Amino acid sequence: MTEPTHTSLGRLEEFDGLDTVADVSTGELELEERASLRRVAGLSTELADITEVEYRKLRLERVVLVGVWTEGTAAQSQASLAELARLAETAGSQVLEGLVQRRSRPDPATYIGSGKVRELADVVVATGADTVICDGELSPGQLRQLEAKLKVKVIDRTALILDIFAQHARSREGKAQVELAQLQYLIPRLRGWGESLSRQAGGRAGGANGGVGLRGPGETKLETDRRRISKRVAKLRREIAAMDTIRATKRGRRLANEVPGVALVGYTNAGKSSLLNAMTGAGVLVEDALFATLDPTTRRAMTPDGKAYTITDTVGFVRHLPHQLVDAFRSTLEEAADADVLVHVVDGSAPAPEEQVGAVREVLGEIARHRGEPLPPELLVINKADAADEVTLTRLRHLMPDAVVVSANTGQGINVLVEEIAGRLPRPEAVVEVVVPYTRGELVARAHADGEVLAEEHTPEGTRLRARVRPDLAAALEDYITDGSAV
Structure with a gap:
């Protein structure tokens, strides 16, 4: 069995060494919790009759x-x-x-063809494996055929990703979104046990329900399961919609205050959470694993000239991201679409960074089509420069000439990134030229904090300002506008 504790401990030691974090952060505690329970190989006991959940926990290992x-x-x-x-x-x-x-297309019956299934069965027996994972989404028929021929558990890429999401979900919203995605995946793959588990509607019940011709098997166990799952799906959709209302309220409050927003998007394990920690000292969970972050985290940050903005860490993407997850996590993913700037983080040490960029843009494009609105401007950031080789970085600089090269681990390029983000944030539109009395110093302070002061001069009448400000501040300064200025 692969030993995951070495990687986890290594990340913890590295995180402890950061000068910006003095105490144990929330992210470290979550990482420690994930690594606290690991199965010891060779001590499992075969059970004759176990549930699906127990089956996955005990046997999804080899x-x-x-x-x-x-x-x-x-x-x-x-x-x-x-x-x-x-x-x-x-x-x-x-x-x-x-x-x-190598095939022109997957076999519609068994995914890989009947001859290859026999070869795969020999490999399963020779290695002692108890699970086969297919790199694609299997139809219900393919799933049944493979399990019947291989005599072991068979799952596909979608089920595997859903399983990881279920392990990593922490918030109530995240758990509800994962459960919704799992149920949507499960409905067409339910397997019934025939008429032995059907509800009989014979005798008086049959007569009461229509008499001759209508007695016999009633609702089967499969139909009952489908009905119960459909009810649960409807309930989860209502709960997620209610949570989305709360999220929209918070987002609306930020928009009302006109605080610019930045969203970190990118392929899973590209280093988005590490970048958030490096820029804000947020202390969110950092783990060298796929889909370590499911719940979006928003933190406050400052531009070099003291302007506030928010930066949000979002769930990572992957090639062939299950459409059930895109649908369930749509409200979370739309956090990115509502931002003023998209910071697209690329793993510079990955084998094929260009393909990862394409996969991310494909999902973002799907979100934009659903909303019917264009996405905000994109800023490409090549992360993990310390781990990438120079040839790869040179190629990426050529393909992405506007990208910023950084390393969240060493801090390389972080200051350049912050300045680049500051330059892309929206600026206040109203330009005013005013003379503010010294008794209204709070208006001058607001102009410095929330606007962009273009010129400032102290005169006997007060502070003369030429500034770019928001409409609400422009209205407050209207009484002090000098002749010839424009708002």
Whole structure:
């Protein structure tokens, strides 16, 4: 079994060494909690009759990966399977083997074809695996066929990602969103047990319900499960909608105060949370794992000239992100669409950063189409410069000439990034030229804090200002406007 504690402890030691964090942060406590319970290999006991949840906890550990290479290069197909391996390890599994089959399209019955299924079954027996993970989304029929032929648990990429989300969700909203996504995925994959579990409607009940021709099997267990899940889905949608109202209220309060907003978006494990910590000292959870952050975190930050703005850390994206998750997390993802600036964080040490950028932009484009509004301006940030090789960085600088190269780990380029963000934030539109009496010094202070002072001079009558301010402050300064100035 892969030993995850070494990576976790290494990150904790590195985080403890930061000069900006004096005490144990909330992120460290969450990371410690995640690493506090680990299965010891070789001590499991086979159970004859266990529930689905128990099955996953006890047996989703020794896995074989299988993918179908339909397009792209061999390196791209191998990178996709390597990412699946990281996902499996993040979920708590030990990857034993990985297989890729070249096909024009997945087999509609068994995903990889009947002959390859027999070969895969031999690999499963030889390695002692108890789970097979497919690098794609399986149809219900493919899932049943593979499990019947392989005699082990079979899951697909979507179920694996949903499992990771379920492990990492912390807030009430995050848990509700994950449960909604899981139920939407589960509904078409429910498996019934035939008429033995049906509700009989014979005898007097049958006569009362219509008599001859209508007696016999009634609602099956499968139909009952579907009805109960549909009710639960409807309830979760109502709860998430109510939570979205609260989120919209908070967002509206920030907009009313005209506080600019910045959203960190990017591929999972690109270093968004580390970047938030480096810029604000937020102390949020940082872990070298996929989908470590599910709940958005908003912190206050300051530009070099003292202007306040908010910066939000959002959930990461991945190639082929399950549409159930995009739908369930839509309200959370729209935090990015409501920002004034999108800071798109790219992992400079990744094998194919360009493909990750494309995957992120694809999901963002889907959100923009749903809203019917364009996305805010994008600022590309190449992170992990300390871990990336110079050849890769040179190539990325050529492909993304406007990108800022930083390292959240060492602090390289953070000051440049802060200045770049400050330059892209929206500026107040109203320009006023006023003479403010010395008795109204609070208006001068507001002009410095909330506006942009272009010129300032102290005269016998008061403080002469030429400033770019918000409409509400322009109205408060209206009585002190000098002749010839414009608002």
